[in-house]
Amino acid sequence: MGRPPTTPPLMNPLLVFPDPPPPELAQALDLGGWVWKAVDDPDRAVVDEPDEGWAGAVVVADTDPEAAFLMCRRLRKGEMPLEPLLLLVGAAQVADLELRDDLFDDFSLTPVRPAELEARLQHLFWRTGRGTRPELIEYGPFALNLETYQAAVNGSPLDLTYMEYELLKFLASHPGKVFTRETLLSRVWGYDYYGGARTVDVHIRRLRAKLGEEHAGLIHTVRSVGYRFGQSRWGV
Amino acid sequence: MATAGFLHAGPVTETGDERKRNQQDYVLRTVEERGVRLIRLWFTDVLGRHKSVAISPAELETVFDEGLQFDGSAIDGFSRIQESDVLARPDASTFELLPWASPDEPSGTVFCDIVNLDGTPFEGDPRQVLRRNIERAREEGYEMFCAPEVEFFYLAQNTGTPVPLDRASYFDLTTTDISSDLRKRTLHMLEALSIPVEYSFHEDAPSQHEIDLQYTDALSMADSIMTLRLTVKKIAMEQGVYATFMPKPMNGVQGSSMHTHLSQFRDGVNAFYDGGDDDLSDTARSFIAGLLHHAREITAVTNQLVNSYKRINEGYEAPRYVSWARNNRSALVRVPVTKTGKSESTRVEYRALDPACNPYLAFSVLLAAGLRGVRDGYDLMPEAAVNFSELSRAEQRELGVANLPTNLSEALDEMEDSELVRDALGDHIFEWFLRNKRAEWTEYQRQVTPFELEQYLPNW
Numbered sequence: 001m002g003r004p005p006t007t008p009p010l011m012n013p014l015l016v017f018p019d020p021p022p023p024e025l026a027q028a029l030d031l032g033g034w035v036w037k038a039v040d041d042p043d044r045a046v047v048d049e050p051d052e053g054w055a056g057a058v059v060v061a062d063t064d065p066e067a068a069f070l071m072c073r074r075l076r077k078g079e080m081p082l083e084p085l086l087l088l089v090g091a092a093q094v095a096d097l098e099l100r101d102d103l104f105d106d107f108s109l110t111p112v113r114p115a116e117l118e119a120r121l122q123h124l125f126w127r128t129g130r131g132t133r134p135e136l137i138e139y140g141p142f143a144l145n146l147e148t149y150q151a152a153v154n155g156s157p158l159d160l161t162y163m164e165y166e167l168l169k170f171l172a173s174h175p176g177k178v179f180t181r182e183t184l185l186s187r188v189w190g191y192d193y194y195g196g197a198r199t200v201d202v203h204i205r206r207l208r209a210k211l212g213e214e215h216a217g218l219i220h221t222v223r224s225v226g227y228r229f230g231q232s233r234w235g236v
Numbered sequence: 237m238a239t240a241g242f243l244h245a246g247p248v249t250e251t252g253d254e255r256k257r258n259q260q261d262y263v264l265r266t267v268e269e270r271g272v273r274l275i276r277l278w279f280t281d282v283l284g285r286h287k288s289v290a291i292s293p294a295e296l297e298t299v300f301d302e303g304l305q306f307d308g309s310a311i312d313g314f315s316r317i318q319e320s321d322v323l324a325r326p327d328a329s330t331f332e333l334l335p336w337a338s339p340d341e342p343s344g345t346v347f348c349d350i351v352n353l354d355g356t357p358f359e360g361d362p363r364q365v366l367r368r369n370i371e372r373a374r375e376e377g378y379e380m381f382c383a384p385e386v387e388f389f390y391l392a393q394n395t396g397t398p399v400p401l402d403r404a405s406y407f408d409l410t411t412t413d414i415s416s417d418l419r420k421r422t423l424h425m426l427e428a429l430s431i432p433v434e435y436s437f438h439e440d441a442p443s444q445h446e447i448d449l450q451y452t453d454a455l456s457m458a459d460s461i462m463t464l465r466l467t468v469k470k471i472a473m474e475q476g477v478y479a480t481f482m483p484k485p486m487n488g489v490q491g492s493s494m495h496t497h498l499s500q501f502r503d504g505v506n507a508f509y510d511g512g513d514d515d516l517s518d519t520a521r522s523f524i525a526g527l528l529h530h531a532r533e534i535t536a537v538t539n540q541l542v543n544s545y546k547r548i549n550e551g552y553e554a555p556r557y558v559s560w561a562r563n564n565r566s567a568l569v570r571v572p573v574t575k576t577g578k579s580e581s582t583r584v585e586y587r588a589l590d591p592a593c594n595p596y597l598a599f600s601v602l603l604a605a606g607l608r609g610v611r612d613g614y615d616l617m618p619e620a621a622v623n624f625s626e627l628s629r630a631e632q633r634e635l636g637v638a639n640l641p642t643n644l645s646e647a648l649d650e651m652e653d654s655e656l657v658r659d660a661l662g663d664h665i666f667e668w669f670l671r672n673k674r675a676e677w678t679e680y681q682r683q684v685t686p687f688e689l690e691q692y693l694p695n696w
Contacts, residue, residue, distance in 0.1 A: 148269045149262055157270065159333040161430055162259040190255075195379035195453055196504025198580065202452045209427035 012050050013037040015057040015082070017071050019044075022060060025088070028114035029058070032121065041067075042074035051187070053174065056124065057082055058117075062090035062110045072103040080177055084124035088112065128176065137172045139230050142218060144172050153215050160210060163188075167203050168229075171219065175230035178222045200227075259328035260300045267293045267344060270333060274343040277304060277324050278462070279350055280362050282313025282665055283540070283672070284594025286462055289324065299326060303351060313668045314350075314360045322358050324348040330459060335428035336470065347459050359664035362596035366458055369600040369660055373607055378500045378507065380603050383434070383451035383583075384461060386591050387492035388468060389485055390415050390443045394478040398485045400443030401477060414475060419445055422471045429467065431460045441489035451497065454603065458595040461494075465591070483539070483590035484546035491547030493554065494591040497572070498523075498602065499583040500610075509579040516571065516582070521616040524560050524569050524584055526609020527602065528617065531558045531568055531588070533654035534601040535640055536647035536673060537661070538589045542680045545643045547590060555587040558638040559620040566623045568640065588640060597661060597669075604660035645677045 016029070019038035029036050036058070039045045045054075057075055061068035068087075075082040087104035089097065097107060105128070108120050137144040141154045149165060151158040160168065170188050171179070179187075181197035193199050204227055208216035220228045267275065275296055277289045289306065291299060303323030308314035314322065330347040337343040350361035357364040373380060392399035401415045415438075423433050432450040439446045447468075449460060465481055472479035484491035500507045500523065508520035516524075539548060548554050553565045560569035570585040589598055608614075624637055641647035648670060651657050658666045 149265050150269050159266070159270070159335075159428070161331060162262045162329055164430065165262065194374055195381065195501050198381065198451075198501055198504075199453075202450070202456075205432045205450050206430045209432040210430065212427075 012052050012055040015039060015045055015054040015075070017045075017057070017059045017068060018064065021058075022110075022112065024112045024114075025058070025060060025117075028112050028117045031114055032118045034121070042071055045071070045075065052170070053080065054082055056084045056086070056121075056128075058086045058088065058121075059104070060088045060110065061093060061096075062088065065089075065093060065096060069100065069103065072100075076103055080174070080179065080183065083176070084121075084128045086117075086120055086124060137169070139172060139175050139218070141215065142172065144169060153211065158210060160207075163203055164207050164210065167200075168207055171227065171229035176228065178225050178228045180226040184227065256328065259331075260297075263328045263331040263344075263346070264297055264300075266331070266333075267296060270342050272333070272344045273341045275326075276334075276343065276345040277326055277348050278345055279324055279348045280462060280594065280596060281311045282360060282362060282594065282597075282668055284362070284462075284592070284597070285312070286466055287311060296326075299324075300328065304348075305353070308350070308358075308360065311360075312672070313665060314358075316360070316664075319353065321353060322360075323351045323353060323355075325351055330456075332429050335425050336474075347462075359662050360668070362594055362600075362665070363455070363458070365661055365665060366455055366596040366600045368662075369603050370454055373500075373603055376607065376611070377502045378607065378610075379502070380454045380599070381451045381499045381501060381583075382454050382457040382599060383449055383497040384457065384589070384595075385446055385448045385493070385495045385497075386461065386464060386481075387439055387444060387446045387494065388479055388481045388591060389441070389492065390418060390445065390472060391478045391480055391485070394480070398480075400441075400486070414477065415443060415445070418471055418475055418477070418479075419447075422468055423447070425467050425471060426464060429463055431463060439490075441486070444489070444492065451499070454599045458599055461591075461595040481591040483541060483544045483592050484550065490553065491550060492591050493547065493587065494589040494593065495570075495585050495587045496589050496602070497583045497585045498606065499581075500606075506580050506582055508584070509582040511579070515574065519610055520571075520582065520584065522609040522612075522614045523606040524571075524609070525614035525616040526606045526612075527569055527584070527586060528558050528560060529609060529614055530601075530605035530654070530656050532638065532641055532647075532650045533657050534605055534651070535588060536644065536651040537601045537657065537669075538586075538593055538598045539647065540594065540644075540673065541590075541592050542644050542676060544590050544592065545641070545647075548588070548640055549642055553587075556640055557620070557624040557632070558640060559617070559624065560584075561620040564620050564623060567620050597665070600660050601657055604656055608656055643677075644673060644680075648673055648677065 014034055014036040016036045016038045019040035021038050037048060039048055059068050059072055072085060072087065075085060084105040087107040088110050089107055090110050106120055106124055108116060135145060135147045137146065144151045146169065151160055151165065151168060167184065167188050181200040184200045185193060185197060189199065204219060208219055211218060218229060222228050272293055274290050275293060277291060279287050281287055289304065291304065303325040305321055305323050307320050308322040309320040326346040326348050328346065332345055334343050334345055349363055350358040352358050390401045392401060419436055423436055426433055434448040434450045436445065436447045447464065468479045481492060500519065508517055509515065510517040539545065548556055555566060555568040557566060557568060559567045560571065561567035562571045562573060568587055570587060572583065572585055574581045586602060624632055641650055652670055
């Protein structure tokens with residue numbers, strides 16, 4: 001082809017708190033090949049958020065627990081709760097985790113051991129339905145290859161129009177998350193749409209039609225909120 | 237929270253040109269990955285017939301860049317006095333793989349816009365006409381959503397006296413299965429082509445079926461109707477039967493309609509919804525008034541065949557009277573009752589359309605008529621409380637109820653005097669259409685019909 005295809009960024013960055021992170025954490029992340037960006041306060045996390053959203057977060061709580069938990073709360077309580085979130089705490093802080101289960105997906109003790117950090121992150125991404133191979137999104141029978149633009153269910157190709165592909169890519173990149181129709185419009189369509197949120201409904205309906213009866217349920221309607229790809233984190 | 241302010245609030249990730257390029261790249265990549273052997277470029281002539289030119293994948297990138305040049309003079313309504321060459325420009329957002337193509341030889345399809353050699357929209361292209369009307373509506377903040385209910389018949393063959401499959405089924409049980417299998421397979425194909433089906437069922441007449449499509453924007457819907465007609469016919473042909481969208485193929489049973497539900501969204505919300513006790517907004521009321529006021533002028537476009545008027549005149553549920561009602565199926569415009577609070581589903585149903593129309597032109601004139609009513613603040617006549625077909629001519633006259641044109645000639649007379657239709661279609665199509673349809677009427681008038689032979693030959 002004459003033009004290079006527009007390739008998506010290989011991986012959205014992980015959000016890392018605080019800025020700067022402990023040197024051993026930075027080193028371990030670099031070693032694992034993670035793309036990351038450190039931020040120092042919740043507002044910064046919003047401003048610096050990439051278009052496709054943060055891939056996940058690593059929050060270090062052992063130096064300033066109050067700020068760290070505030071950060072977690074902000075990342076998790078928004079319109080789109082960020083996940084996976086790995087919390088790093090000192091051994092003495094383990095008791096503080098009580099009643100804060102909703103703020104993180106897994107935790108690990110400081111000081112950071114690179115092999116453990118890597119294993120926990122890999123496992124978290126696997127569990128939240130995202131491989132760490134960013135060119136391939138897999139979820140149950142569903143697979144989406146971001147390099148070739150090809151989607152498949154149970155190995156059979158799923159032929160999509162461009163906007164169907166873009167919408168499915170966005171939803172499937174954040175399995176379990178609920179998106180409002182307005183968020184989907186701004187994230188997937190950008191500015192170039194008419195007819196408002198109804199446009200989203202039209203395309204969701206088309207995607208379900210293409211997924212076929214058996215797999216149409218991969219895209220859930222969340223009443224009076226919006227849409228979600230795959231199961232919610234609470235398994236409902 | 238879908239408000240105008242939100243419209244531009246999202247991160248602007250692509251410009252219009254970038255999006256177009258991304259769409260084209262996506263298609264080129266898909267063609268390569270899926271090993272597509274043939275790409276069908278689809279467009280529509282002025283009468284609404286599907287046209288197709290096939291190109292090889294190797295040509296696709298050039299055709300995206302430069303368009304495909306062809307001589308338009310052989311296409312109905314495309315001919316001009318001077319330059320006859322035009323360009324077909326594929327609209328990459330409509331690219332689909334044909335679900336019935338053999339897996340070994342995938343083939344793709346893409347709708348095209350027709351442009352002049354200098355790149356300006358070609359005035360004879362119905363898709364460009366609809367684009368222009370949609371663009372105008374957008375300038376005023378409106379986006380129309382359409383949901384048609386398409387009726388058609390399955391017949392044993394396409395010539396001679398129509399033989400419905402179901403009547404045959406009276407003798408042969410297996411043929412009933414054929415028509416339900418046909419519909420099932422057709423729905424499956426439509427869904428694979430991004431055309432979601434809301435409902436489908438067997439209609440009242442023998443062998444008559446209806447497919448109701450899920451609402452979408454007018455341009456996508458016009459494309460979808462073209463694809464639907466092709467798909468229904470194609471699947472029928474595979475089974476050795478014939479599907480027809482002819483408005484009135486058989487005497488004594490109801491014809492095929494294409495009732496179409498329309499709504500206008502503005503700033504992301506349904507402009508037809510009032511929110512109060514009366515579910516119709518002022519916009520909805522003047523939109524309906526626009527449809528009714530211009531109904532007689534647009535009928536030649538919404539019902540373009542000599543045969544279309546056999547359906548309109550037949551009675552049954554065909555709307556002969558220019559009126560509106562919430563629950564009166566003899567009315568031209570019906571306002572379906574929606575559940576309280578379902579603001580998004582408030583809509584109006586225009587009941588004159590038949591499935592043999594050119595959907596691009598039909599949606600263009602409906603949009604233009606409705607929005608003219610909104611723009612000029614037309615007053616809406618009172619809701620029809622009675623079934624007009626049960627009234628005498630005198631009673632109808634007293635109520636001031638107009639008829640729809642009763643034949644194509646009358647409809648063309650109305651159209652010819654319509655500044656609204658001329659403006660909506662553009663001079664080129666407006667004039668060509670009138671010429672072509674007048675000729676069709678003249679030809680029809682010269683025919684000695686079976687009716688005449690049966691009635692007159694034995695007696696005179």
